[in-house]
Amino acid sequence: MNPEKQYIDLYEQCREMINGHSVAPLNALREKAYEDFKRMGFPTQRVERYKYTDVAAAFAPDYGLNLQHIEIPVNPYEVFRCDVPNLSTSLYFVVNDRFYNKHLPKAALPEGVRVMSLAEAAAENPRLIEKYYGRLAQTDKDGLNALNTMFCQDGLFIYVPENTVVERPIQIINILRADVDLMANRRMLIVVEKGAEAKLLFCDHAIDDRNFLATQVNEVYIGENAHLELYELEETHVKSHRFANTYVEQQRSSTSTIDSITLHNGVTRNRTDITLNGEYAETQVFGCVIADKQQHADNNTLIDHRVPNCQSTELYKYVLDGEAVGAFAGRVWVREGAQNTTSQETNANLVATNTARMYTQPMLEIYADDVKCSHGSTIGQLNEHALFYMRQRGIPEEEARMLLKFAFVGEVLDSIRMEPLRDRLHYLVEKRFRGELSKCEGCKLCK
Amino acid sequence: MLEIQDLHASINGKEILKGIDLTIRDGEVHALMGQNGAGKSTLSNIIVGHPAYEVTQGSITFNGQNLLTMSPEERAHAGIFLSFQQPVEIPGVSMNNFMRAALNAKRKAQGLEPMPATEFLKLMRERRKIVELDNRLANRSVNEGFSGGEKKRNEIFQMAMLEPDFAILDETDSGLDVDALRTVAEGFNKLRNEKTSALVITHYQRLLDYLHPDIIHVLIGGKIVHTGGPEVATMIEEEGFDPFIRNV
Numbered sequence: 001m002n003p004e005k006q007y008i009d010l011y012e013q014c015r016e017m018i019n020g021h022s023v024a025p026l027n028a029l030r031e032k033a034y035e036d037f038k039r040m041g042f043p044t045q046r047v048e049r050y051k052y053t054d055v056a057a058a059f060a061p062d063y064g065l066n067l068q069h070i071e072i073p074v075n076p077y078e079v080f081r082c083d084v085p086n087l088s089t090s091l092y093f094v095v096n097d098r099f100y101n102k103h104l105p106k107a108a109l110p111e112g113v114r115v116m117s118l119a120e121a122a123a124e125n126p127r128l129i130e131k132y133y134g135r136l137a138q139t140d141k142d143g144l145n146a147l148n149t150m151f152c153q154d155g156l157f158i159y160v161p162e163n164t165v166v167e168r169p170i171q172i173i174n175i176l177r178a179d180v181d182l183m184a185n186r187r188m189l190i191v192v193e194k195g196a197e198a199k200l201l202f203c204d205h206a207i208d209d210r211n212f213l214a215t216q217v218n219e220v221y222i223g224e225n226a227h228l229e230l231y232e233l234e235e236t237h238v239k240s241h242r243f244a245n246t247y248v249e250q251q252r253s254s255t256s257t258i259d260s261i262t263l264h265n266g267v268t269r270n271r272t273d274i275t276l277n278g279e280y281a282e283t284q285v286f287g288c289v290i291a292d293k294q295q296h297a298d299n300n301t302l303i304d305h306r307v308p309n310c311q312s313t314e315l316y317k318y319v320l321d322g323e324a325v326g327a328f329a330g331r332v333w334v335r336e337g338a339q340n341t342t343s344q345e346t347n348a349n350l351v352a353t354n355t356a357r358m359y360t361q362p363m364l365e366i367y368a369d370d371v372k373c374s375h376g377s378t379i380g381q382l383n384e385h386a387l388f389y390m391r392q393r394g395i396p397e398e399e400a401r402m403l404l405k406f407a408f409v410g411e412v413l414d415s416i417r418m419e420p421l422r423d424r425l426h427y428l429v430e431k432r433f434r435g436e437l438s439k440c441e442g443c444k445l446c447k
Numbered sequence: 448m449l450e451i452q453d454l455h456a457s458i459n460g461k462e463i464l465k466g467i468d469l470t471i472r473d474g475e476v477h478a479l480m481g482q483n484g485a486g487k488s489t490l491s492n493i494i495v496g497h498p499a500y501e502v503t504q505g506s507i508t509f510n511g512q513n514l515l516t517m518s519p520e521e522r523a524h525a526g527i528f529l530s531f532q533q534p535v536e537i538p539g540v541s542m543n544n545f546m547r548a549a550l551n552a553k554r555k556a557q558g559l560e561p562m563p564a565t566e567f568l569k570l571m572r573e574r575r576k577i578v579e580l581d582n583r584l585a586n587r588s589v590n591e592g593f594s595g596g597e598k599k600r601n602e603i604f605q606m607a608m609l610e611p612d613f614a615i616l617d618e619t620d621s622g623l624d625v626d627a628l629r630t631v632a633e634g635f636n637k638l639r640n641e642k643t644s645a646l647v648i649t650h651y652q653r654l655l656d657y658l659h660p661d662i663i664h665v666l667i668g669g670k671i672v673h674t675g676g677p678e679v680a681t682m683i684e685e686e687g688f689d690p691f692i693r694n695v
Contacts, residue, residue, distance in 0.1 A: 394553045404537070
C-alpha cells in the first residue's frame with residue numbers, strides 16, 4: 001500500500017465528520033486540497049525541495065487523528081511551566097491542533113488585537129479569514145500543504161490591526177499530547193496590518209512518550225511599514241516528526257525577523273518561503289540546529305525578491321553530533337527588474353563526529369543586473385588548535401568542546417532581539433551541549 | 448621540580464628529540480637556545496602533552512608525578528603553563544568566560560569551590576595591570592583581533608591568573624617591540640617566587656637580559672649539546688651556533 005492511500009481512504013470515509021467539526025472558510029478549500037493530494041501525493045526525494053527528507057517514510061506508520069475533536073483533559077496552564085521564565089509574555093497554548101481557549105491570560109491585548117482559534121475567528125469575521133486563509137500556502141504546489149488543508153479543522157489566528165503596536169511578546173506553546181501515537185494538522189494564520197508591530201514566540205513541545213507527527217502550515221501577512229519578529233523554538237523529543245511550511249509575504253517598507261531554532265527534535269523539516277512584495281522591505285532569517293543521536297533537521301528556504309530595493313540576510317548554523325543528519329537548502333531568487341537588491345546568505349556547519357552528515361546547498365538566482373548578493377557555506381570540525389590551547393589552560397576536553405560549539409552558534413543566538421529569550425536560550429543551548437537537555441524542560445509531565 | 452630523562456620523541460614518525468636529559472629545580476629559570484628546527488618547541492609541546500607528538504622513550508616527572516600518563520588539562524592543574532609561540536584565536540569565547548572556565552577547572556581539581564564572580568573580576572583587574580593589558584581586550588573574544596604584541600601580553604596575563612609552578616615561555620619575545628618586551632619580562636619577573644621555575648625558549652639574548660636565567664642549554668639536532676651559565680647567551684649572540692655544531 002502506498003503511504004498516501006491510508007490518508008485518502010480516511011478522508012473519503014470521514015469527509016462529513018471533518019467538515020462537521022470545522023467551519024466554512026476551512027471547509028471551502030478542503031475538496032480541492034483532497035484532489036490535489038490525490039493527484040500529487042507526498043513529495044518524493046526527486047522533488048528538488050524535498051531532496052534531503054523522506055516524507056513518505058515519516059507518514060507511513062499508523063497515527064491516530066482526532067477528527068471528532070474529542071477533548072483532551074489537560075489544562076496546559078497548570079501542567080506547563082514556561083521555559084522562558086523571565087520573559088513577560090501573553091501566553092497561549094495550542095494543544096495538538098487546537099487553540100486552548102480556556103483560562104486565557106487576563107492581561108488585555110491592545111484594542112482590536114486577536115489571538116484566538118481560527119474557527120472562532122471565522123465566526124466573528126468570516127471575510128477576513130476567507131481573504132487570507134490558503135492564499136499563500138497553495139495546495140497544488142506542495143503535497144504537504146494539500147494534506148494539511150485537507151485535514152485541518154481549526155488552528156490559530158493572530159491579528160494585529162493597522163497602526164497597532166503590541167509591546168508585550170505573544171508566546172504560543174504548541175503541545176503534542178496523547179495517549180496513542182498521534183498526528184496533528186496544525187494551522188496558523190497571522191495578519192499584521194499596515195504600520196502594526198508584533199513579536200511572536202512559538203515553542204514546540206511534545207509531552208508524552210508517543211510517536212507524534214505534526215504538519216504545520218503557517219501563513220504570515222505583513223502589511224506596509226509593519227514589523228514582525230517571529231521566533232520558533234523546537235524542543236520536542238526523538239519520536240516527534242515535524243513538517244512545517246511557513247509562508248511570509250511582506251509589503252512595502254516592512255521588516256521581518258524569522259528565527260528558527262531546533263534545540264531538540266526527532267525528524268524536522270521546515271520550509272520557509274518569504275516573498276518581498278513591496279519595495280524597501282527587509283527580512284532577516286536566522287536558524288540554528290543542534291542535533292545528535294539520529295536526529296534529522298532539514299531547513300529549506302526561499303527568499304523571493306520580486307521588486308527593487310529590498311534587503312535580505314540569512315544565516316543558518318548547525319552543530320551535528322552522533323549520527324545526526326542536517327540539511328540546509330536556501331534559494332535566493334532575484335526576479336527580473338528587482339534592481340538594487342541586497343542579499344547575503346550564509347550557512348556554516350560544525351560536524352563533530354565521523355558519523356554525522358551535513359548537506360548544504362546555498363543558491364542564488366539573479367535576473368537583475370544591479371544587485372549586491374553573496375552566498376556561502378562551510379562545513380568544518382572543531383578547531384583542534386583552539387581545543388588544545390584551552391586544555392593547556394586546564395579546561396577539561398569536554399568543557400572545551402562545549403565552549404567551542406557554544407561560541408559557534410553564539411552568532412545566531414545573539415541575533416535574537418528579545419533579551420530574556422536570548423539569555424534563556426544561552427542557558428538552554430549550554431545545557432543541550434552538556435547533554436542535560438534530552439526533552440523539554442518546562443513541563444511537569446516529563447519524567 | 449621537573450625532571451626529564453633520556454627523552455626521545457617523534458611527530459608523524461620522524462624522530463625530533465634524540466635523548467634529552469634536563470632537570471629544573473624549584474625557583475630556577477632555565478633558557479633553551481637553538482636553531483630553528485632543533486626541537487625546542489617539540490620539547491615544550493611534549494611537556495604540556497600535545498596529542499600530535501609521540502614519546503618513544505624516556506620519562507618526564509613533575510613534582511614526583513609521571514607527566515606522560517596525564518592529559519593536558521591534568522598537567523595544567525598540576526601547575527604547568529605554556530606561553531604559546533602562536534597564541535590561538537578563539538572567536539566567540541570571551542576572555543572572561545575562558546579565564547573563568549580555566550581558573551575554576553583548576554580550583555575544582557584542587558577541591559575548591561568555583562571563585563565567586565566579584566572576586567574573579569577583581570582578580571582579572573589586578574592581574575591585567577601586571578602586563579598592562581588593555582581592559583577592552585579582556586572583554587573581547589580570546590586573542591581575536593589582538594596584535595602580535597597583545598597576544599603575548601595576554602599569555603603572561605593568563606599565567607598571572609593561573610599562577611603555575613612551572614612555566615614555559617616559547618619565544619614569548621618574538622613579535623614584541625622593545626617596550627613591550629620589557630613590560631612582558633617585568634610582568635613575568637613579578638610573578639616569580641622561590642617555588643616557581645621556568646623554561647625560556649628564545650633565539651636572542653635580549654629577553655634573557657631581563658629574565659636572568661640560572662642555566663642555559665643549547666639544543667642541536669634533538670640533543671642538549673652544551674649547558675652553562677649566562678655567558679652562553681653572550682657567546683651565541685656573538686658567534687652564533689657554529690661553535691656548538693662543530694663540537695657535535
